[in-house]
Amino acid sequence: MTTAPSLKRTxxxxxxxxxxAKIVEFGGYEMPVQYSGIIDxxxxxxxxxxxxxxxxxxxxxxxxxxxxAFVQRVTTNDAAKLSExxxxxxxxxxxxxxxxxxxLVYHMGDHYMLVINAxxxxxxxxxxxxxxxxxxxxxxRTDDISLLAVQGPRSLDTLxxxxxxxxxAVEYYHFIRHKLAGTDMVISRTGYTxxxxxxxxxxxxxxxxxxxxxxxxxxxxxxxxxxxxLGARDTLRLEMGFCLYGHDIxxxxxxxxxxLGWITRVDKGEFIGRQPILKTKQEGPKRKLVGFALNEKxxxxxxxxxxxxxxxxxVVTSGMFSPVLEKGxxxxxxxxPLAKPGTTISICIRNSEVPATVSPIPFLSRK
Numbered sequence: 351m352t353t354a355p356s357l358k359r360t361x362x363x364x365x366x367x368x369x370x371a372k373i374v375e376f377g378g379y380e381m382p383v384q385y386s387g388i389i390d391x392x393x394x395x396x397x398x399x400x401x402x403x404x405x406x407x408x409x410x411x412x413x414x415x416x417x418x419a420f421v422q423r424v425t426t427n428d429a430a431k432l433s434e435x436x437x438x439x440x441x442x443x444x445x446x447x448x449x450x451x452x453x454l455v456y457h458m459g460d461h462y463m464l465v466i467n468a469x470x471x472x473x474x475x476x477x478x479x480x481x482x483x484x485x486x487x488x489x490x491r492t493d494d495i496s497l498l499a500v501q502g503p504r505s506l507d508t509l510x511x512x513x514x515x516x517x518x519a520v521e522y523y524h525f526i527r528h529k530l531a532g533t534d535m536v537i538s539r540t541g542y543t544x545x546x547x548x549x550x551x552x553x554x555x556x557x558x559x560x561x562x563x564x565x566x567x568x569x570x571x572x573x574x575x576x577x578x579x580l581g582a583r584d585t586l587r588l589e590m591g592f593c594l595y596g597h598d599i600x601x602x603x604x605x606x607x608x609x610l611g612w613i614t615r616v617d618k619g620e621f622i623g624r625q626p627i628l629k630t631k632q633e634g635p636k637r638k639l640v641g642f643a644l645n646e647k648x649x650x651x652x653x654x655x656x657x658x659x660x661x662x663x664x665v666v667t668s669g670m671f672s673p674v675l676e677k678g679x680x681x682x683x684x685x686x687p688l689a690k691p692g693t694t695i696s697i698c699i700r701n702s703e704v705p706a707t708v709s710p711i712p713f714l715s716r717k
Contacts, residue, residue, distance in 0.1 A: 360405035361496050361559035369577055377468030379406040382579040391582035392673045395543055399502035399570050400578035401563070405554065406468035408492040410475060413461045416484035421455060421462050424481055424622055426605060428615040432457040437523045437540055440613055441605055442477070443623030447630065448601040449608070450477055452593060454540065456525065463491075467595045481622065496554040500566060501547030501586075504573035509548055511569040513537070517548070531565035533558055542583060544590035544716045585670050591641055591681065591711030597652055598639060598667040598681055607635035607683070609711070637664065638689040641711040644678035644697065648704045655698040658688050666697060672713065679713055680706075 357380045366373065371382035382403065384391060394400045412421055421429040427440035434457050442450040451470045456463040466474045475490050482488065500509055510517050515528035515537065525538035533552050541547035552562060567575060584594065593599045593608060605614045605627060616628045644650065650669030657663055669680030680697070688695060691710045696703035 358406075360403055361554050361556045362403045362405065362563055364556075365560060365563055366403065366577075371577070371579060374580070376580055377406050377471070379468060381406055382577070384579040384581045385577045388579070388581040388585060389673045391576065391578040392585050394574065394576050395502045395545060395578060395582065395586055396674060397503065398574035399500065399504040399508050400582070401566055401570070401575060402499040402501065402578050402583060403497075403563075404499050404549070404583075405496045405559075407497055408466040408468060408471035408474065408490070409495050409497075409551070410464045410466065410478060411458075411461050411489040411491055412464065413487040413489065414485040416486045417462055420481075420483065420486045421464075422618065422621060423483075424478060425453070425455060426610075426614040426621060426623070426627070427455070428618040429455055429457075429462070430618070434459040435524055435526065437525060437538060438613075439523075441599075441610060442474070443605065443621075443627065444601060445623060445626075447604045447623045447626035449595070449599045449603055449605060450474060450601070451595055452599060452610075456536075456538075469596060494554055495551050496559040496562070497549060497551050498562065498566065499541055499543075499547060499549045500570075501541045501543040501545050501578075503546055504570065504575070505545070505547045507573055508566065508570035508575060509537075509550075512565055520548075531562045533562055535562075542592060543586040544592075544712060544714065545586075584668075585673060588668050588670055588679065588681070589672055589674060589712065589714050590716070591713060593639075593681075594668060603639075603683075604630045604635065606630045607637050608639045635686060637683045638686050639667070639681055639683055640689050641679065641681050641709045641713060642695060642697070642706045643675070643709045643713070644680075645705040645707060647678070648697070648699050648702075649678045650680040650682075650697045650699065650704075650706075656682050656684055657696040657698060657703055658684070658694075660703075663688055663695065669697075674714060678706075679709070681711070684708070 454465040513530040535552035654666040664684035666682040693708040
């Protein structure tokens with residue numbers, strides 16, 4: 351008889367429990383899916399500021415003389431364009447062009463840090479290790495690092511109270527190393543919400559982690575800060591049209607059909623998956639990932655069929671009720687001729703075909 355592996359907990363688990371969070375399994379961790387409610391938390395981030403525990407994300411360091419060559423080989427974007435203090439959105443692909451994972455690449459000066467999805471950590475690390483060459487050393491630092499996301503229009507006002515660093519000077523997709531709440535950390539101008547925001551990386555011991563959490567909550571009190579769970583993280587990213595691995599992208603999807611051609615630099619030289627990706631780019635994809643909005647009051651979900659002209663034409667990959675737009679929105683793959691914004695399609699919900707319109711992504715425009 352085999353027993354199921356025990357779930358991991360972040361250093362903030364007791365805080366989540368004491369706040370009355372609804373805890374669910376996600377990516378092998380016990381994580382908060384909501385506190386006061388998904389819609390309330392969603393609007394808090396859009397209008398004020400929210401605090402997310404995203405310590406379940408994976409961090410893998412790449413060291414050695416061949417670190418850049420390795421990152422270039424295993425990722426689709428051009429890491430040679432990075433300088434110290436910059437971050438890049440990228441992807442890793444299999445030989446056939448299917449996506450291993452999407453990720454962030456940090457240029458840390460003397461090494462690189464790859465930030466990968468929680469549900470993919472074991473798979474990604476094994477895949478990376480299988481492609482090591484030359485003077486390259488990988489260090490899986492996931493269990494050593496706590497990661498908080500502070501997101502929303504008042505995020506800068508909140509964090510600048512806790513550091514002497516000029517956070518207003520940190521550009522989008524850049525980071526600095528500095529003390530915040532008395533703790534040495536990486537302060538990154540990144541996020542998964544489309545709002546002004548930061549992600550902060552620091553040692554994951556419980557004492558330090560709880561100290562930082564409490565300091566951020568105290569600093570943001572006057573701006574209406576509150577904790578935010580994975581539920582609102584998902585609705586926030588979908589309003590911005592950000593892909594979620596396992597939903598909008600996976601091993602069966604090519605970056606070109608997923609709308610990720612902008613992070614796929616086929617002109618940088620060889621990388622894993624380049625040839626099939628180049629072929630798809632040259633020939634044009636047979637299907638494309640699109641956004642859509644429902645024309646009636648209904649809510650799309652992953653796996654719902656998409657029809658056009660009464661026949662099957664695709665499938666929903668992500669769907670929800672948008673708290674800001676107050677209507678059902680989603681993303682899904684459709685046949686390429688149907689991908690033009692304004693095209694009418696139908697989402698099959700139970701026994702009905704609900705009309706929808708292909709919409710530009712993102713659904714919201716943010717400053």
